[in-house]
Amino acid sequence: MKTITGKTLTYRWLIILFVIFSTIFAGYELKNLGIDADILRSLPDDDPDAALLKRIGKNFGGNSMGIVILETEDVYRTAVLEHVRAITDSLGQIEGISSVTSLTNIINIKGKESGFEVGRLVDEYDLPETPEALEKLKNNVKANEMYRGSIVSEDGTSTIIIFTLSDSADVRTVAQTVLAKTQALNIPEKLYYIGSPMLVNYISDLMRRDLMRLLPIAFILIALILLISFRSVEGVILPILTAVIAIVWTLGVMSLLDYRMSMISNNIPIILLAVGSAYTIHVLNRINQLRITNRDEAIRKAVEFVMIPILLAAVTTMIGFVSFIFGSYLNMIMAFGIFTALGTFFASMLSIFFVPALLDVTTSKIRNKNLFTGKIKKSFLSEKLLLRLNVLLFKHPKYVLTTWTVLILISIVGMFFIRRSVDIQDYFEKGNPTREAERIMVEKFGGTKPVFVLFEGDMQNPEVLKTMLEAGEYMEQSPDIYTTQSLADLIAQLNEAVSDEMGIPDDQEKIEQLWFLLDGNDALKRFVNEDLTEGIIISKFKSPDNNSKKVFAGYMNTFIEQHSREGCRISITGMPFVDITMDRSLINSQIASITIAVIFSILLVSLILRSLSSGFFSAIPIIATITILFGVMGFTGIPLNIATVLVASVALGIGIDYSIHIISHFNSTLKITGNARLAIEDTIIVSGKAIIINVISVSTGFLILVFSEMVPLQYFGLLLTLSMVGSSLGAMTLLPVILILAHRKKNKDHFNPSL
Template sequence: MSKLAAQIIRKSRLVIVLVALITLFMGFSLRSLKINPDVLSYFPKNDPEIKLFKYLGEEYGGNSLAMIVLATEDIFNRETIATVHELTNRLRLDPGVAYVTSLTNTLDIRSDEYGFEIGRLVNEGNLPREPEELAKLKAYTLSKEMFRGNLVAEDATATLIICRLQNGEDQVETCRRLQEIVAEIGPVEEIYYGGIPFMILDLHHMITADLKILIPMVSLIIILFLYLAFQKWEGVFLPLLSVVISLIWTLGIMSLLQIELSIVSNVIPVVLIAVGSAYSIHVFSKFTEVDTEQRPFPARVHGLATAMQEVGTPVFLAALTTIAGFLSFIFGSYLVMIREFGIFAALGVLFALITAFTLVPAVFALKKGGSAPTDTTYKKGKTENTGLTSRLCTALERLVITRPKTILWVSILLTLIGLAGIPQISRRVDLIEYFQPQSLIRQAETILQEKFGGSGLIQILVEGDIQDPAVLQEMEKMEAFLLAQDDVHRTQSLVSLLKELNDVMGEGRALPDTRGKVTNLWFLLEGEEIMGQLVNPSRTEAVIQAMMEGSLETKRVHELVTSINEYIAGVDSELVTFHQTGMPTIYRNLDQSIISSQFQSLTLAVLLVFIVMLYMLRSLAGGLRGLIPIGFTLVLIFGFMGLSKIPLDIATVLVAGVSIGIGIDYSIHFLGRYHRELTKNQSVKSAVQTTISTTGQAILVNLLTVAFGFVVLIFSQLVPLQRFGILVAVTMFSSGFGALLLLPSILLLSSTGLKLRPHRSLEKNKNASLDG
């Protein structure tokens, strides 16, 4: 390490040029970085339910439903009907749209004195204009189950235009065009956009806005804290530069690998700025600590190299644990986007480490050696330092020395409170959770829920001889079962069409009783647009569709999926088989994946951290004790989630891994320094004191920077990211508490202090090994 550091310091110019070149290249490739907020695209391709969902989307005219609601006092007025008609015709011409269904083009089967009619509800060539015509249309539409609550609200205050989006088209772009079409026509009615595709479009806007707002904000916070801590601009400039460069490298590589920014990985910039600055802070502060006098160049190089060696190992280990924390998402994760987040956040941390070890010393070496003595640098002993953090440290130090038992009891109390909160953690996986309560898309979902029974698509694939009346009867039963579920509405399948036609043929609203009748009726339906959404050309498969309320609690989603599956298991599989997919199934898989991700990544992260601790402390007891702060932190975060009703979701699932990764750093730095102080033949007490006043201060600076850096996420437009920010801030404070108060108190209270067998690389004075 010291050789490498000496090399870097000697060849500082070369290092700087190299870093600059790489950064330029990466910065250039950054321009093609894309955003893809579509959650579905990050599901593993081999998941059978996702496969089925995609299959149905491809074969049956798309299962992404973009829904446009027109709301007004009574939609059965001349203008609104004309607007719906115009919208329908314009929207269906869009290349991204497979089908449009609305009041003015929906299939209607009716029978009157002029004969029976399989036609449109509204005659497009002659739209109703007169009040009597409109009143007649209203009465007729609301009298039919096919339309009431499906395309028109029961109170006639809203009507729905459903656009089925083509699979494989860029749905974000399509939705944007759809909104443009609507804007061009400029309806006077209130317009709401709902359904997953519009949510994804909004997420896209929000991610872009987030990146623009959050990155400058978090940078500003970091500048502020670094300046407060170091009170020199170099101290601000270098860590920030290092982190910005590592960010450019990371996003540049993502862009080169054509990996798109997801609703999870868009948080990487904020995470990196907040987390990655720590390494250069430690290196920089150590350098300022040793590089205080004017020295001739070789001596200075030696001094800096030694400093690098001293600070190098804990910084390296700290980065390693953070990387481990992020990498833990790779193995535990079912969602590709969480895996990508893990990989690239880890890569970013690695880059931050590399720049801290290369760029920071190189730039430092370029300075004229030695700071002026008037500079209040960060580690010149507590008496000289008047900075905020140093005063805080002094207070902490006094607290630890005088009240270790109180700290222990407070910790135990907090742990108990945390434990009590854990069982109350709820889980949310639905996309609507991403939006603020006052957002337009939430309002749209509320209307869709109240007037049209929700926006979450449930699809049942039916396999069998679809023209067999027995199969149709099973489908009818399946639909009845679905409708009997509390949160399911609006089923759609061939069954209702065949029943209507059978009625017209004079045999009542029931399914035809012979195959011949089915095939005869089929003839009438052939070529109708809707058939492509309901049955395959060879009539061996059909689809039953239903709508589910968009924002159901995860527990309810599980129940729903389970009960449907139980029903399916009871069906005679010789005759017909059903397969369930759609939003509830996807949400259930997502939820299960979040839980197993959480479990696996936690286990893995704790294990990795334990190994690092063992390596560093060379003692089982020491390793275990090093885990205390992290255990404490985890209990506190999960307890906090339970008590503050922050659910476990796609974003907050990352918190545990991130907090282990970041939080453990404090213990590593603390124990590293403590150990070195101890080997200098200090007593446990004075070793603790020195550690708190030196490393403790760096920890505190880092803690505050990271915590406030993440608090910035509160300004994110994405609700899970807000929660993520709050949770990481809580994590930082609790792991700071763990490392700066709880850990030293334990060290003080255990009679011998922490017995350590020093690791060679940490050992400055080999003779002073405590347990030797």
């Protein structure tokens, strides 16, 4: 240890230069770091539902469909139709949009006495103007389920304009142009935007805004807290500098490895700012505590003292983050875990090597005695708070223990009320335009969660098409499926128009010849592949409720088991199915990551401190905190979602640091003094101060996330703050009380109240 710290100071310039050049290199790489807000891309390929969903999205363009919702009092007015036409025309002009379907251009095939008529539902060049013509249009829409609830809502207050992106289109550019062009029309009706391209663009903007807005605030607040705590420039600059370098390195590596910022990894800078500054706080705090005038010696001693706790704290924090690899469903959560762990490693290394090196070249050789003499004793924290805390702990250890026990018991009850949410509506605050769009789609257009039934076989075979038609009808009997669309519907409709016969023709030749009327129709690509070997039923699922999704999955599986056969293979996927797996994974991932984090942390602490009891003791406060955290989630209704599922393990990783600092300080002081009471008192006073400063700064960083525009991140910030406060309180009250009670029996004289 001495050798390491000695060499750190010897090679201080080398270390500083290495850090400078690495930061410049990583900083340069940041320019290539993109944002990826597409949740679909984050779905794992080893999950059959997710893999099939991705495949269908790619082959049938289902993931590249955007929707503009126009909401007004009554759609059936000439002025409104003019606006729908204007939007349709504007979207059609946009580079990257391959097709647009709306009320003013949708095809209408009508059977007539002597044949059939192929035209538009609305003549786009001659919009209906008279009340009679508008009423006729209304009746036409209401009479046809291809339009009713699909293009115009049943109550006639909303209509949608659907656009499909071409394969090579840049999603963000198209979505931004859609927004710009439609808003430039200045139409009086309300416009909402939904569908994968618009959602990806919107979330990307939110992420960018969040980062640009929240990160500077977090910097300023943490700097203020550090200034109040250390009352020195180095006390502010060094922790923040360490965190900033760790952030730049981490994001630089992400960019270098071609990873992009996701909804979750967007938080890495704020988390690293909070976590990364902590290690330097401990180094600086320890240097300040030492009453040594020689600078080099003070730095060396301080680093020697805090190196093990810092390394331990960093490794346990990393374990907390890395534990997401096991059991997490979304790739973006895994990436978040790995890169935040890497950032934590960078921050800890910087605090052990870079901070001492920098201090060695920037501060004077002889330290001013006033810097440290008596400061600890006179500070508010130690004088007013920590001394009194010591008194409380030694006077009423059982009361403290009872309070914690009661809290834990209440929280265990609360845990049973935790609800889970994988619904995208819950990502946005009430009144948010995307949430409103989602609401309108659910209430008036049968939802937004796509459901696809894939048929593999000859798409011109009558039996295959009949099964497809039957499957569509079967699906529509489910209360959560409003309507279905498929190739079989198109063929049945054409057959009726041509031959007056309902359903799919029995003769394959007839189907092949009906194809003459479908050839070249862009809409066909949404339903059948080029080789005519695969076709899909497209539908939307209404309910956000997970049980309904499970019921529907069971209902559809019955049909598939009965009808899937050689030459007509049927499989089903869609967001409800992915949601079921994601929901299940929330629980599995939570249990897996906590178990792994707890076991590894206990083992690691036991190994490094060479004491199994120290390992167990260090885990008690954080396990208690996590129990309370789940209790709070249960009682307050904060759901377990893709962001809050991270909290427990992150809290465990960071929160255990406090216990490690307390345990290691206690052990080393006990070794020196041989007095458990003195060791506990010194630990509370010295390490307690660093912990409090750290908790306030870390929590402030996390609390900033409350101002995020995305609800899961608000909860994430709030719960992490709660966890930090809880685990620090646990480390400074529950853990010392356990130590007091454990050592009081053995060394009664040390715990004499008169002392």
